[in-house]
Ligand code: SF4
């Protein structure tokens with residue numbers, strides 16, 4: 001088997017002689033029957049973007065003058081509760097805290113940790129309210145420039161094996177796996193995962209994506225800390241950390257679900273082609289990646305299977321909005337349901353996630369996104385269910401994989 005070392009690849013990159021392709025470029029070649037050989041490719045860049053509940057941040061904020069309070073007992077940022085500690089910072093006037101991307105604001109049911117992370121990274125002014133152990137309340141504001149430490153840690157990111165969800169029952173079900181209560185029986189399907197572009201689909205045995213490896217987390221250069229929580233050989237995921245100061249706010253944010261606001265995040269990873277087997281693993285195609293379909297009420301009862309070609313091929317990444325079709329309803333279901341708050345009078349394409357809820361929700365057909373329908377065998381019956389909610393965003397996944405490729409080529413991201 002032909003092999004090369006990571007140092008050889010790095011030297012080739014420095015000399016401008018390396019060939020770097022995104023995982024999608026490789027898949028397209030394979031689809032066209034032109035499988036690249038070991039000599040044709042040195043690095044493959046991959047990417048994924050989706051709701052990633054394991055996203056958290058450790059930050060240190062100044063709240064008052066030194067000596068103004070002994071220690072914090074409670075703290076909120078824009079109304080989102082954080083967990084003070086572990087360092088008590090006794091009498092320093094500052095607080096170390098951990099924030100969850102999944103925490104919900106105590107003031108606004110549509111705001112939470114994911115939205116806060118985006119606002120923070122965008123440089124917005126953030127309101128802080130802190131209560132000390134003696135009951136003293138301090139209020140102040142801060143922004144990312146003033147915060148010395150803002151380190152994101154994702155405890156379970158870039159999951160390889162997702163499940164799609166349907167509701168086979170007559171009751172409607174509220175879950176983080178759908179933007180609104182999921183109606184049944186079989187009224188809609190939600191899913192996550194970026195298929196053939198996903199990092200761990202391209203390195204399923206984690207031959208190159210290992211502890212200490214460098215990646216992009218929301219566009220910021222980060223490091224793989226190890227395998228994420230619940231990671232197994234069959235269902236691997238990664239624990240990753242990166243500095244929030246250099247994150248791209250486009251690549252992370254909040255995503256409203258029927259069970260409250262969640263957080264979406266993006267990961268890009270480079271796979272050095274060290275041998276022919278590693279290259280062959282990147283030949284994976286959407287049609288070959290199975291997507292189990294489970295009952296949203298129990299999550300583990302698999303009712304049938306589809307594949308990623310069925311959910312991602314022949315779709316539109318973003319909705320087209322026809323203002324002439326809008327009836328200016330008194331209560332706009334799209335405004336109410338859009339998970340990222342992207343629709344006001346027009347669609348904000350910087351905020352839009354391409355989830356499809358607008359196309360599904362508008363009764364007058366003012367939106368089109370080509371969501372498609374999934375047909376699957378459930379026992380004896382063939383079930384047809386409309387695809388309603390994408391909880392992953394292929395457009396952002398493509399952007400971050402392409403960005404990583406460009407950074408490697410221009411020397412601003414080194415593999416070692
Ligand atoms: S629901 Fe559709 S038609 Fe009604 S206001 Fe919203 S976008 Fe316009």
Ligand code: SF4
Nearest residue numbers: 338352353355356358
């Ligand atoms: S696809 Fe529609 S509902 Fe989804 S984020 Fe974009 S505008 Fe909002």
